[in-house]
Amino acid sequence: MTKLKIIIIGYGKMGKEIEAIALQRGHSIIHKIDDPEDWTQLDLISEADVAIDFSVPNIALDNMRRCMSLLLPLVIGTTGWYDHMQEIEEEVKRTNASILWASNFSLGVNILFQFNKKLAEVMSRFPEYRPHIHEIHHIQKTDAPSGTAISIAEGIISEYKNLDRWELQENTTIAPSHLTISHERIGQVPGTHEITYTSEVDRISLRHEAKNRKGFAIGAVMAAEWLLGKKGFFNMKDVLGF
Helix, strand or coil: CCCCCEEEEEECCHHHHHHHHHHHHHEEEEEEECCCCHHCCCCHHHCEEEEEHHHHHHHHHHHHHHHCCCCCEEEEECCCCHHHHHCCCHHHHHHHEEEEEECCCCCHHHHHHHHHHHHHHHHHHCCCEEEEEEEEEECCCCCCHHHHHHHHHHHCCCCCCCCCCEEECCCCCCCCCEEEEEEECCCCCCCEEEEECCCCCEEEEEEECCCCCHHHHHHHHHHHHHHCCCCCEEHHHHCCCC
16 A cells, blocks of 8 residues: 555644544655645645645635645545535546545445435335434534535435425424434534434434544545545545445
8 A cells, every 4th residue: 555645634633533543554644734824835735645634614615726726636524515516526627636525434424325325215115204314413513414414315315206405403394395404512422423214103213323533534544545646526435436
């Protein structure tokens, strides 16, 4: 396996976890970007093979565009920018850049995504069951619902002809064609997602509960290893071959 020179963008709890995993796998961290001035170290940036971004939603687009302009391959786990997905994909193609994104880099969550779609395909034939998504994260998470919950919702909606969108369960009146998502922000919970199908007589659930941040970091570093030498706009499905 090629040893990578990695830049970490966002040196918070996830950034530190990524650093630990990358070092365990024999890679080196040559620069950390946690402040706008850190981008001025172009000599260090030019030496990097890849950047891994777990920063915050309000600077995610700027970070992606900086990496594209520098032709620096980027793995991005920051969420909250998905309304600009098509725009970013077009920019990646236009600039011949390399970006790999995921709403969640955990292997377990990506397995959940596959089971979620299969379960939704089956349950779409039974309208007496109402689907719902609930997610729980730590109090520092600023976006809601989580990017993972949105990915789960999109997987369900793709299999249901009578569902056309998702919405946060904040209103008392929910349209029958809307899939509801509820959320909680508690302590230091790394991430829990549960899909339920409820009828008048029973309840079916599919749940993933992260024990810590290590699973996300392992997936992100694996994605960086996979991205080396590739051009285009990718996601975790490409890495795992789903």
